[in-house]
Amino acid sequence: MTKIGIIGGSGVYDIDGLENRKWVAVDTPWGAPSDELLTGTLNGVDMVFLPRHGRGHVQTPSTVNYRANIAALKILGVTDVFSVSACGSFRENMAPGDFVIVDQFIDRTFAREKSFFGPGLVAHVSVAHPTCERLMDAAETAAKATGTTVHRGGTYLAMEGPQFSSMAESHMYRAWGCDVIGMTNMPEAKLAREAELCYASIAMITDYDSWHPDHGAVQITDIIATLNGNSANAKQTVANLPAILGTERAPCPCGCDTALEYAIMTAPDKRDGTMVEKLKVIAGRLLG
Numbered sequence: 001m002t003k004i005g006i007i008g009g010s011g012v013y014d015i016d017g018l019e020n021r022k023w024v025a026v027d028t029p030w031g032a033p034s035d036e037l038l039t040g041t042l043n044g045v046d047m048v049f050l051p052r053h054g055r056g057h058v059q060t061p062s063t064v065n066y067r068a069n070i071a072a073l074k075i076l077g078v079t080d081v082f083s084v085s086a087c088g089s090f091r092e093n094m095a096p097g098d099f100v101i102v103d104q105f106i107d108r109t110f111a112r113e114k115s116f117f118g119p120g121l122v123a124h125v126s127v128a129h130p131t132c133e134r135l136m137d138a139a140e141t142a143a144k145a146t147g148t149t150v151h152r153g154g155t156y157l158a159m160e161g162p163q164f165s166s167m168a169e170s171h172m173y174r175a176w177g178c179d180v181i182g183m184t185n186m187p188e189a190k191l192a193r194e195a196e197l198c199y200a201s202i203a204m205i206t207d208y209d210s211w212h213p214d215h216g217a218v219q220i221t222d223i224i225a226t227l228n229g230n231s232a233n234a235k236q237t238v239a240n241l242p243a244i245l246g247t248e249r250a251p252c253p254c255g256c257d258t259a260l261e262y263a264i265m266t267a268p269d270k271r272d273g274t275m276v277e278k279l280k281v282i283a284g285r286l287l288g
């Protein structure tokens with residue numbers, strides 16, 4: 001059965017239309033997630049919403065407990081995760097107000113825990129294709145139905161922040177072929193893959209970062225103004241997802257939900273018992 005998880009980014013701290021709404025606290029072996037999680041149903045499909053920065057925007061991009069957030073979604077039985085994020089644009093034709101269905105990432109973050117695995121239980125999953133085609137299809141359809149301009153595919157540069165890029169960095173990321181920039185989708189997407197959760201990212205463009213000769217350097221006031229103007233489209237996009245995905249769920253065609261099948265390297269007799277117990281939360285399918 002489908003259970004949709006929504007990770008709401010800057011400006012998205014709640015979702016509309018849920019029936020049987022209930023905020024629930026979830027503890028994980030990696031600590032507390034950013035906030036309680038909002039559970040309910042929409043169009044008969046179970047949904048779970050988590051505000052990435054917490055209600056009231058308390059967590060910075062570096063202090064978000066990404067492992068706890070993904071583990072909490074897994075614990076609640078989520079199958080498919082959509083991130084909704086604010087981002088800057090490196091492309092003239094990707095304008096503020098547009099949505100980008102991200103399909104690739106360059107991870108320049110450096111102060112975050114990036115894996116559930118570690119000494120005593122080592123695993124290597126592929127993130128060559130870090131986002132799920134089925135969820136990208138759904139996100140594209142859901143976003144287009146709001147009338148927003150939607151770009152299918154784009155490379156997201158994940159920076160550490162919290163400061164925005166210098167102009168030199170902005171030009172460098174453009175030269176690297178990046179399309180958008182944000183501070184949060186990594187390691188979130190990597191961890192979703194380790195947890196065998198399908199993941200897609202709906203990036204709402206709020207600014208041209210700091211490269212554009214006709215636009216001043218990105219300012220938080222401009223971002224907030226654009227976010228406020230687009231939060232209705234973001235919420236409507238989310239509300240469109242359940243009807244598109246439906247309640248019945250076939251195995252992921254691209255294999256996100258079997259990502260760990262051959263990924264665990266540590267020999268069974270060399271595994272650390274404490275690690276194995278912790279990892280059962282996300283890899284119980286393989287660890288028993």
Ligand SMILES: CSC[C@H]1O[C@H](OP(=O)(O)O)[C@H](O)[C@@H]1O
Nearest residue numbers: 009010052061085086182183184
């Ligand atoms: C509010 S501007 C910078 C902030 O917004 C984005 O957050 P999120 O991805 O959670 O929407 C960006 O990554 C920064 O964290």
Ligand SMILES: Nc1ncnc2[nH]cnc12
Nearest residue numbers: 086087088181182183209
């Ligand atoms: N220009 C930008 N850089 C990093 N994160 C952002 N979030 C929104 N706009 C951004």
